[in-house]
Amino acid sequence: MPLRNSLRQPVRQLSGQTRRKPCRTCNNLDPRGHSSSMYNAESEKTPLASLSLVLDALSLAKTKDPKEGGCRFCGVLVQALDAFFENWRGVRQRVCVDLKEKGSIKVGIDGEEWKRELVEIYAGSASRAPWPTLGTAHHIPTDSGSDDTFNFARRCIQDCLVNPKHVACKLPSKSSTSSPKRLLDVGRVTAPIRLIDTQGKSFEYAALSHCWGTGPTLTAKKSNWQKLTSNIPFDALPPLFQDAIVITRQLGLRYIWIDSLCIIQDSVRDWETESAKMGSIYENSYVTISATNSGDGSIRCLADRRKPVKLNYENTTGKEFSLRARLIQDHHPDVQDGEPARLTGRLTTRAWALQEHVLSTRILHYTATELLFECKTSCRCECKPSRKILPTTPALIPKAIAKQSKRRDTIWDAWHRIVEQYSKRDLTVPNDKLPAISGIAHKIKEATESSYFAGVWEHNIASDLLWSTCLTAMPDAHYFSPETYRAPSFSWASLDTPVSFYSPDEDERETFNSSITPMSSSISVTGLNPLGAVADATIQVRGPTIRAVLCSTQKDGMWEYALLIKGTSAIGISHDCLLVADTVATTSEVTQTTARRAHCGDKPFEFKAAVLCLGVARFDSWASGLVLGFSSQGSGLFERLGTFSAGMEAFQRAEDQEIELA
Known part of the structure; x- marks a missing residue:
């Protein structure tokens, strides 16, 4: 349980270090020694400090340049905000700064324009931290289609499959009434992509969760679905579908379910029959590929991400240090309140996509800043890839059902x-x-x-x-x-x-x-x-x-x-x-x-x-x-x-x- 400043241990100083009076605005970006500092009591020997500051954007924007006598640490915040939050200067909003000892710094601005977006400031090298309390951050590839990202996805899925604690993630027994009637066969690069009839048999497949958008998209209709069973040229597919097929192949799968192609859209009977099975289709899939940041089929989910920027920082002796900042989303689960990962993207505004998220057994969320994995037991992301039991959206119903015998x-x-x-x-x-x-x-x-x-x-x-x-x-x-x-x-x-x-x-x-x-x-x-x-x-x-x-x-x-x-x-x-x-x-x-x-x-x-x-x-x-x-x-x-x-x-x-x- 965190301890208030009044119950804390004395602030630790490095040998020979003289602690200067901290900046009244930013506390020198040090989580220690502030009246609102909290200390993690779980570690009695060296309790780590944390601190949340709320600053006025107008005042912060007027901070003097460090070369002109301004605070060097406030200057770091201003640089980071300038790099990622356009037009933040001149707005009357709160700037929220979260500091954790030996961790990165999270900076956000209140207001709809910057909702759920954060700038993360971190040390570029573990051996040369600019100041003692600043830590490093886990590497996130700048390409969501990189080998590192695919390896992360494979590890998450494999850990879920073999981990004995993931009891809720075991797929339910399949039946012909809940299996998809059609799948796309995409597993062999040399063979044609085509629509197949499952004939009631069970297959291991991925499922795509995506926004249709208002633009044209390739759909199965009474007039063309027979042609789709023989050959669908890769280039004829929307860019997002192409990416979904690449992901399916990279995960070692041969089949994928995409609603617009696996349901005959102008057949009322086929749509009603297959849409009624959507819950089980997503639940029974090997993994759901969620194009969280894509507004329609023209927007790829395998794309370049915004690169981190270098921030200028010099200590009191004029020595330069490596300091980095990158844009992230405020998505991590809230363990204390039992809240699952909070995702941002166009898909999160679509009604159909909610049950796809809730009912999927395993799901890969391709967001604007990183890949996030959820299953019915845990959540992992590229910025925090460790394996922990965390609250997730797919776990919501299984947990409620498991507890209903105690409290309905x-x-x-x-x-x-x-x-x-x-x-x-x-x-x-x-x-x-x-x-x-x-x-x-x-x-x-x-x-x-x-x-x-x-x-x-x-x-x-x-x-x-x-x-x-x-x-x-x-x-x-x-x-x-x-x-x-x-x-x-x-x-x-x-x-x-x-x-x-x-x-x-x-x-x-x-x-x-x-x-x-x-x-x-x-x-x-x-x-x-x-x-x-x-x-x-x-x-x-x-x-x-x-x-x-x-x-x-x-x-x-x-x-x-x-x-x-x-x-x-x-x-x-x-x-x-x-x-x-x-x-x-x-x-x-x-x-x-x-x-x-x-x-x-x-x-x-x-x-x-x-x-x-x-x-x-x-x-x-x-x-x-x-x-x-x-x-x-x-x-x-x-x-x-x-x-x-x-x-x-x-x-x-x-x-x-x-x-x-x-």
């Missing part, structure tokens, strides 16, 4: 975290919202044997219904409900907004009690994937309900909504999107003014409308639930408008009744 909530927590990340990602085809996560849903269904209602699970229905939208940072278009039906209103998949779920701590989890009981459901799927797209879905639940009036008001340009319930003060709600008043027929002879989700083109206005509040769960003396509007789809149906949380006194006059949610 773990698997539902994993589902919520996945949906939260998934809802932030982009889809080219909006109707793919449920199909693109169906592989993960299949794994959850296998483990829990729970019924699945278009993104909501019967065995966790109370928690699953209490999702909330995160609207404040979204463009105006996302404040509206989609025009075309995609999912029932009670499902997070019905909207194009990021969502979040309530995460109770251990004490709160003990007091959480569901107030509803699922009674029946009706779901009509549109294709062959039982967990995919739906044409219609409803669920009937029994729980405490109370009628209320929903009021809308505009404040500082934002629309707010509150519930008026007799005997209580106004209760603010978390609305799903913009809401408007509407008139619906509740019976053949009676109409009702209610509220509904706004569609693009609707103009918001102030209103008061009748709604129904359904209590979904209780936390001690608090109730959380859904705000429901009367549905125009049919008499007796209700549609979700948002969520609320209030004291139990608001539900004193609630009546238990069965209601149907659409």
Whole structure:
């Protein structure tokens, strides 16, 4: 456990060294001796220091040149920022500097432009460190297609295959129903690349995870797939596919699965059949090649990386030292919080790619700065190639399933975290919202044997219904409900907004009690994937309900909504999107003014409308639930408008009744 400066041992000095008063800005890039210095107590003899500094970018940019009396160490920071962060001068942002004794220095800038990018400063030679606390960094090849990088990939895969601790990485037993129908045969340079029919047999293959992009790409269609079975000229393939084939061959494999070529894209039946198997296709692959930094098929993943730069540094005697800086990404797992590697790249914004990442057994991430390897047990990268058991994204579901015998909530927590990340990602085809996560849903269904209602699970229905939208940072278009039906209103998949779920701590989890009981459901799927797209879905639940009036008001340009319930003060709600008043027929002879989700083109206005509040769960003396509007789809149906949380006194006059949610 780290120790604060007040508990530290005296700062160690080299023989004959006189310690000068450090710079008040950068502490001479020394992690020791600062009021915020931390010391690793695991090593009692020589505890290593660490220090995090937050500097003002405007002030740092005005640092005098060392030749004019400025701080030599601040000068190192300025050089590094100038080399890699264009336009950083003149911005009012924080510069974050992380120092570790005998380690490299990590420098980053707050702000979207430089999100997750760091400059790493390190000694160029272990025998000539510029100052005692600065360490070296592991070599990263400047070419992602170098022999060193391929050797690193082979070592990672081989270690995963033979390491007895990697129990979770053993491939599941394959079956003809989960195997890919087609593969690309690419293993022999002298033989033609061609599409083969696996005929239900098992093959060892790689799988490509990539962005299609908006440009043209080679795809299999009814008109050309027969030709693809005889010969696909290497030069006819997009550059990214060419690189994927090179990687496949370098790993000693003969086959690769690429969705655009192994699924007949204009055959609805073939697409539905094969896309429903995507989860198992990636899970059963020998390795997944993730083109993390490629936005489309024209951008190679085997490419030159930005080279390190030399920084000028002279000590007080005028002696020059070898000092280097390079651009890296802030990707390392957070062991303390159990967070997996944090990747940056175009692929990480695509919805389909999330389940490819989550379900792969082994995966090679080709990022802008280095190669990163993940499996269901550990994570390694070229800057930290050591073998350690670390949290990974592919391990998320296996760990949750393994722990469910002790605490079943773990698997539902994993589902919520996945949906939260998934809802932030982009889809080219909006109707793919449920199909693109169906592989993960299949794994959850296998483990829990729970019924699945278009993104909501019967065995966790109370928690699953209490999702909330995160609207404040979204463009105006996302404040509206989609025009075309995609999912029932009670499902997070019905909207194009990021969502979040309530995460109770251990004490709160003990007091959480569901107030509803699922009674029946009706779901009509549109294709062959039982967990995919739906044409219609409803669920009937029994729980405490109370009628209320929903009021809308505009404040500082934002629309707010509150519930008026007799005997209580106004209760603010978390609305799903913009809401408007509407008139619906509740019976053949009676109409009702209610509220509904706004569609693009609707103009918001102030209103008061009748709604129904359904209590979904209780936390001690608090109730959380859904705000429901009367549905125009049919008499007796209700549609979700948002969520609320209030004291139990608001539900004193609630009546238990069965209601149907659409």
